[in-house]
Amino acid sequence: MIDALLTALDNPALPFIVAAAVVAGAVRGFAGFGAAMIFMPVASVLIDPRLAAATFLVMDEIVALPLAVRAMRICDWRTVLPAVLAGLVTVPMGAAVLASGDTIALRWGISVLVLALLVLLVSGWRYSGRPNVPLSMGVGMTAGFLSGVSQVAGPPVVAFWMSSPLPAHIIRANLIVYFALASIGAFVAFWWNGFFTGEVIQFLIVLTPIYALALFSGTRAFRLAPETAFRRVAYTLVALAAVGSLPVLDGLLR
Template sequence: MPEYLLSGLPSPGALAIITLIVALCAVFRGFTGFGFAIIAVPLMSLALPPILAVALAAGLQLLGGLLDFRSAARECHWPSVRQLAAGSVLASPLGTLMLAWLPADAARLVLAGACGIAVLALGSGHGFRSMPGRGTTVAAGALSGLFNGLAAMPGPPAVAYYLALPMTPVQVRASLLVFFLFSALLSTASLLAIGAIGRAEALLILAGTPLMLGGSRIGAAMFRRLGGAHRRISLLTLAVVAFLTAARGLAGMLGGN
């Protein structure tokens, strides 16, 4: 773990690592509409305490989402986002309660299994031929909230849901950007409430905002040129998340942590 400066900010070496991670993850987020926290938190945790990595990712995701909201709102599928958000809010506390009795590593294996099943189903061409009903969408949001409470990872269920819909890549990306803005708002509020975001963390979030904005713009430009690859890259990302989450869970259960 890196040494910290007297001001409470990370050392110059850690800051350099964080800068690179934020820039790369912002580009990926700009292309896919998701993935910033999923990728950034594990990577930043290699150089920072996990709670600080989560706080930085949540704050940057929130600011990035606010900056992108105006453009994303024009293409977003609002009915599905509202229903997903409702299900997420309802189920997130249940996920937290489950975490109290379900070991964290077992929760990671459950999440990895769900991601793996989604990747296999979507990769084989399964999906909705028409827009699903409200109950299905709220249930998908509930699953997202459940995983948020269990493992602080609401992303995979929402991503799998949108990839299964008969939507254009533009609409999928915009809807994910708006949904994760909502998720980041909830996460940041919770982190503020427990004191995980103070002056030093806020300074780091503000300092990283230009990287978030610039990387997202680069990713958005790549999406405009390579939008046809959106689904393949998103599925590959879900598969990698499933593999790494399962590996971490197994390592913990076998005494590897």
């Protein structure tokens, strides 16, 4: 373990990856989602994207497990479980479209969809009544498909629950549980493709404690912040997902 730690510390990109992990962890603890949107663009530029993705997946699952366990006690299982199951079904469909479709056209379509969802959220529109199972499955299928196409699965489920009359702590719990369960498919895919290597362990040793402290700080901040602050953070993350996926910005962001 000491050798692995020393190897990771020798990486000149480590300070920037640590900074990304700190911000990502704080956001994850506060909003319940959004860490990948922050960590992955930075880490994927500095190290192999497969290494970055595998490191983040394991790190997030380990650190956020207590958060997910607590969220499972209060989340709305009647809508979360159908969304997760439906999403797992449509991830391969999105991946198939990605493999055979026009990548640029798909990304433009996704960006426009996400921006439309953001406008809907910011407008203050809310649907009346309680979210039901068929609607939950439809949202989950959309999120799963988008995940397969672009890994941008968050905006549909965020828009779904945030446009409901549910209070902020239930919405946050729904998002935490949804992403915790939806990541099972990613674990299987990463294992099948051999992404879990010794290098992943090296970065996990360094980043996991730092990410854990940041997530804890974000969780404490959520308990003290008003509901309006939670919504503003969520809207900002959705906006970043939409803007960051625009093909026109490839030269700047990638």
